[in-house]
Amino acid sequence: MNLLQLLAQGDAVTVSVAVLLLAMSVSSWVVILWKAWLLRRAALDVGRSTAAFWQAPSLEAAQQHVTAFDREALVLPLIVATRLPEPGSLASAGDKSQQLTRLLRDALHRVLDKLQFGQVLLATVGSTAPFVGLLGTVWGIYHALTGIASVGQITIDKVSGPVGESLIMTAAGLAVAIPAVLGYNIFGRLIGRIEADLEGFARDLRELLTHGAPAPAQALETEG
Numbered sequence: 001m002n003l004l005q006l007l008a009q010g011d012a013v014t015v016s017v018a019v020l021l022l023a024m025s026v027s028s029w030v031v032i033l034w035k036a037w038l039l040r041r042a043a044l045d046v047g048r049s050t051a052a053f054w055q056a057p058s059l060e061a062a063q064q065h066v067t068a069f070d071r072e073a074l075v076l077p078l079i080v081a082t083r084l085p086e087p088g089s090l091a092s093a094g095d096k097s098q099q100l101t102r103l104l105r106d107a108l109h110r111v112l113d114k115l116q117f118g119q120v121l122l123a124t125v126g127s128t129a130p131f132v133g134l135l136g137t138v139w140g141i142y143h144a145l146t147g148i149a150s151v152g153q154i155t156i157d158k159v160s161g162p163v164g165e166s167l168i169m170t171a172a173g174l175a176v177a178i179p180a181v182l183g184y185n186i187f188g189r190l191i192g193r194i195e196a197d198l199e200g201f202a203r204d205l206r207e208l209l210t211h212g213a214p215a216p217a218q219a220l221e222t223e224g
Helices: 003-009 012-055 059-069 076-080 096-116 119-151 156-211 216-223
Strands: none
Touching: 012 059, 012 096, 012 119, 012 156, 059 076, 076 096, 076 156, 096 156, 119 156
16 A cells, blocks of 8 residues: 555545645755755855955955855955944944944844754754654554444454554654754754854954054055
């Protein structure tokens, strides 16, 4: 008896659980494939963009160089955020270091939101899919027990279908949850590395602009 035959014998609860697990699986795999592509590009772009920035002769030239390498717009927002607000507002209150800290922090949060997108879905699927499968398992066992009670004795034809449903739902729940959990953990480590690189760049950028430099070329030489 195959999966389609088992689902055909099931009721609305069984079909609903199967459809929900299918939707969870498809959505998690879409996020997994997309984030694998995104983070691979991001890790490469951040390294090349920061290197291009420090090799530029001025901040304006650095922004142009970074644009050519920063395909996912992860480093460029930090550079753009260094433009101080116009005087006369609370945003311009405080010294230059405080303003840069606030602007870079906000820009960094927006960039990290882009990297973190989809992590909540993977965590949700990984934690709930086994329980959704368990619901199908319990429902299949309930069908088996009611089938036995209706005939007063245990027969293979009464319990094979419901027991098959329960076993398939258990396996389906695990099959949906395991890739989501693995993807969440792997992507979490990659995001952590990229986040550390971006935070380091933002800190160095703030120090550069806070202390200033007599000339762009000389500033580049002192930064190394």
